[in-house]
Amino acid sequence: MPTRPPAHPRRASRLATVLLAAVLVAPLAACNRPTAAQQRAHAVQLRSQGDFRGALIVLKNALDAEPASTETRYLLARTYLDLGDSTTAEKEARQALDRGYARGPALAALAAALVMEGQHRKALDETRGGPDDPALSVARGDASLALGKNDEARAAYEHVLAQHPDDPAALVGMGRLAIVEGRGDAAHGYADRVLARDARNVDALMFKADLVRAGDHPEQALALYDRVLAVSPQHRTAHVEKAYLAIGLRRPQLAQAELDLAAKGAPASLLVGYTQALLDYSTDKPDAARDVLYKVLKAVPDHMPSVLLAGAVDLRLGSYYQSEQYFRRYLERNPANVYARKMLAQALIGSGHADDARAVLEPMLDARQLDAQVLGLAADADMQSHRFSQAADLFARASALDSTSASLRTGLGLSRLGEGATDDAVRQLQAATTLDKNSLEAGEALVQANLKLSRRDAALDAALALERTQPGKPLVHALKGQVLAAQGKPDAARASFAHALALDPSYYRAAAGLSQLALDAQQPGEARQILLAFLARNKASVDAMAGLAALAGRAHDQAQVTHWLEQAAAVDPRAIGPGVELCAQYLRTQQADKALDLARRLQVSHPEDPDLLDLQGKAQLARGDLPAALESYKQLAQALPRSAPALMQVAALRLLSNNPTQAEDDLKSVLAIQPDFPSAQLELAALYVRKGSPDLALMLADRMQRQHPQGAAGFQLQGDILMAKHQPAAALPAYEHAYGLHTTNELAIKIDSALREAGRVAEAESRLGKWLAAHPDDLRAQAYRAQTWIGAGDFKRAAAQLEAVLRRQPDNAVALNNLAVCYQALGDARAQATAEAALRGAPKRPDVMDTLGWILVGTGDAARAVTVLRAAHALAPKARDIRYHLAAALAASGDKDGARKELDSLLAGDMRFAQADDVRKLSARLKAGG
Structure with missing residues (x-):
């Protein structure tokens, strides 16, 4: 059969030609592609010409062609060093080492990378015992020099120069050593020696530039850096x-x-x-x-x-x-860095840890060469701790060292003001303004000091003096407006604030001053319009939005507060200040989910911010997520390792989590940080009482009394502990002492309770009656008196008293609960409805659940009673009255076995409680088959 001709002979021919060309070109391309060795050689050439990026591209291609090449890895490390990319250079040097490249050069590259990263000790540790390599010796010398080991650095450089007298890197190293040792001429000599042999040596040019820069010749240094870049762009x-x-x-x-x-x-x-x-x-x-x-x-x-x-x-x-x-x-x-120590002191002062700041500065205060700035910082710390006399002394010493500093003289004036030496304070502040007539800090301090002393005319004189020297500063006119407002001249004040805004339309302080004038004139709408107008001109003004939120808060318009805080937070979603304010507002308005979501989003940018961690913990608590809240506050305590309040939050959550052992450890840690932290002392004392160690608790009370002899808390704690020990007669003097220091309804109630327990009921009634006569609106004391009548079985009087309380506080869950008890005892049909209302107000309180459950038993709703009382028992498993009520409900519902089990548990324990006889009777009846 004849062969069928192709349908498209020309197309087939073209296809064949293309395929043939591809077949022929492929081996030719392979033949023309440079080998990895050729690419490395090309990269070396590019490096010598200063084209490091070009060399990098070629070396990466070489690595693609020969992935196992250790030489390529080494050259990559050197090239990354040329480019200043120490991190990648370190990685490539380690790869070269791990794959078997010559240890000397590879270790030299690694050491150079680590030195560039500032990891000098690591550079020495990881290259110790390496081979004798000039580049490695120089790199180790550089690391030693950075660590202050001058002799070791010298030995390393001289070792290289003994074998290679003109080694540029070693000579530059000797030059750097000469600088450290204060031999500037010798340092220049080393640099010139290298440049005499090779005027294009970039290391020597860089060193020479550093030298002239250190000699305060910046333009010469710039010219030398330009020479480097001419050689190596x-x-x-x-x-x-x-x-x-x-x-x-x-x-x-x-x-x-x-x-x-x-x-x-x-x-x-x-x-x-x-x-x-x-x-x-x-x-x-x-x-x-x-x-x-x-x-x-x-x-x-x-x-x-x-x-x-x-x-x-x-x-x-x-x-x-x-x-x-x-x-x-x-x-x-x-540890010897003075700048870092000063900055640490500033940070501690900023966070309110003035005593720690003083401790940080103390070594420098004892130094022979006193530093005015150090003295000033120590004085700031003393000012924060209200040690005004010590602060004044330090500011005076600092001013003697730096007599031209208006800032130090301002500090002296403010410290004297704190001491109460008002005339001298004003003199010092006036001296500060004389030292520097343009000092806004000194001028403002003088104005504010005179305002504080009600010397309004003197304050105006100071503001006018500032205005004469700096008429173009909006702050000056805002200060003048503040003084004029204090003088009762609102029109003149308004003109000054308006002038400040004309100078700088974005100056919020002036707008705030105008808004305050409107508020003072009882024109809140006008105050709001002023801020809205400012915001229209400054659309991203977070201050204006915060001001509008504050005005909305004054008007009790929480929706508008939230709106403006949301607007402020939206200006920069990562900004911590507005975000924290908005988060707090969400919590205030019971929007815990929004608060938690916002806190988590902000934490991406601010993972250790204390305010955020605190708000996140509060939001988790509001949602009832106790374990998550505990974790947040543990993170907060880690972020603030010396903060007693942060650790106190952890302790409080451990107590809520029923973990008293760890809570005790936390409370002791709080007191180790701050020995006079009252809430920690009170909680630790309560823990001691609960664990049967009242004497330890009394020791804490005694310590509180010695720490704060004019404070009531230590004496009140002593009374509480003695009451827990059933010693009301001994508790009374402690309560009376506390009452004498701080008269409160809480102490009036505690004294009444101690008197009743001591058998002095008539005296208790008389004193409580006198308290209520003097404080007819004290609803807490009224509710307490009702409880005393309930205890005495006078349910009718108690009910009348509680009804009076509830007319003033209709949602008072405790009063509703006690009234339900009274109604039940009186056979009043309102008992169940009142108990239901109490439970709606306090759905997690076991005593409120117990009241409703017991009423339900009485009304025959045993099934629901069991449900309610089981929930109450789960919340308060040690409450014996609740357990008895649960047993009675089980018996009424027909669950005799369940009832017997609960009663047997009660009978096996401490039977000293009010319903003990009822427990025995019910148990006997059930055993008898009733």
Whole structure:
């Protein structure tokens, strides 16, 4: 059969040609592709030309071609070092080592990467015992020098120079050592020696730039960095150092341009990230700085410069506790760093731990060379602790050291004001304004001090003096408006606030002043319109939204409060301040789910923020999630390791969780932090009483009395403990002493109870009657008197008293419950309805459940009675009266076996309670088959 010709001969021919070409080209392409070795050689050439990014691309291709190549890994490590990407360089160096590359060069690359990351000790530890390699010796010398081990650094550099006298890296190392030892000329000599042999040596040029920079010649340093970049345009460190210099020279645009160039090709570089954060911090963008530092420290947690900067950033943001943790971490590694110690003291003062701040500063206060700033910080700490005399002394010493500081003289004036030396205080504040007529801090302090002393004319004089020197500052006119308002001149005050706003339409303080004037004139609508107008011009003003929320709060308009706080939080969903306020508002308005959701979203950006953890715990408690709340407060206690209130929350939740053993440990820890923490002392004493150790509780009461002899709490606690020991006669003097210090209805009731238990019923009735005559609106005491009548079996009088209470407080669940008891005893048909109302108001109270359950037994609804009483028994398993009522309900429902089981448990225990005879009778009846 003849072969069938192709349907499309030309198409088939073209296809064959294409296929043939593909077959021929494939081997040719394979032949033309460079080998991994050729690519490595090309990369080395590119590195020598300063094209590090090009070298990186070629080396990655070489690795694709030969994945097992240790040499490629090593070259990648060196190239990443060239680019300043120490993190990736470390990774590649370790890969080269693990896969068997020559240990000397690979360890040298690893050590250089670790030194670049600031992990100097690790660099020495991980390369100890390595082979004799010049680059490794230099890297170890650099690490030793950074750790202050000058002799070891010198030995490392000299070891290299003994074999290679002109080794540039070793000579630069010797130059850096000379700088540390104060031999500046020798340092320049080492740099010049390298540059004489090779004027393009970038390490020597970089070192020379550092030298002239240290000599306060920034423009020369910039020129030298430019020489480096002319030789090696991709030298990331040169760009970074130029950015550093530009930051110091207050040239942020140049700094950002250099950082943008440095970030090309390796945006994750540690040095670039740190310097970007420093630029953001110096240009008042702390939020941006914190975001960058978070990434840097996530990659390299022990980069100490970033740790120190993170502390400074959080301090500026007002996150005092977080900043404290950073400064403490830094000082663990660098205990002699004065700057970090000062910053830690500022953080502690900011978080209200003035005594801890003083302890941090104490070593520097004893130093021979006194520092005015240290003295000023110590004085600030004393001011916070109201130790005004000590603060004044420290401010005076600081002012003597720095007689030109208006800030220190202002502090001296304020401390003298705290001492009560008002005339001298004003003199010091006036002196501060004389030292610096442009100091807004000193001027404002003088104005506010005079206002506080009701010296309104002097306050106006001070404000006018500021106005003469700084007429363009809105703060000055706002201060003047404040003084004029205090003088009762609202029109003039209004003009000053308006002038401040004209100077700066975004100056909220002036708008707030105008709004307050409207409020003072009883014009809340006008006050609101002023803030709305300000907000229309400044649409992202969180302050204005918060002000509108405050006005809504004054009007009891919770919906508007929520609206404005939601608007404020929406301006920056990650901002902590508005978010915390909104979260608290959600809790105030019983929107626990929203509060919890918001707290969790904010925690993504602020995982250790104490306010958020506290609000999250409150929201979880509001939802009844006790275990989750406990976890939140444990996190809070970890975030605030010296906070007694935070740990007290943990202890309280342990008590609620019925975990007294751990609660006791927590309470003791609270008192170790703050020995005079009253609620911890009271709870620990209560624990001691419950565990049968009243004498330990009495020791706590005695300690409270000695700590606070004019406080009632210690004496009241003593009375409570003695009452628990059934010693009412001994408790009475303690209660009377407490009552003399602090007259309250609670103590009046406790005294009445002690008198009754001591058998002095008539005296108790008389004293309680006198209290109620003097305090006819004391509903708590009225309800208590009703309870005493219930105890005496006078249900009619008790019911009348409780009805009077409920006319004033119709939702008082305790009063409703007791009234239901009275109605039941009186045979009043309203008993069940009243008990139902009490349960609606307090659905988790076992005593309220018990009342309703017992009434239901009496009305014949045994089935429901069992359900209600079982729930009450589950909440209060040790309450014997509830258990007896449950047994009676079971018997009435026909469950005789269940009833016997409950009665047997009661009979096997302590039978000293009111219904003991009823228990015996019911048990006997059931045994008899009744």
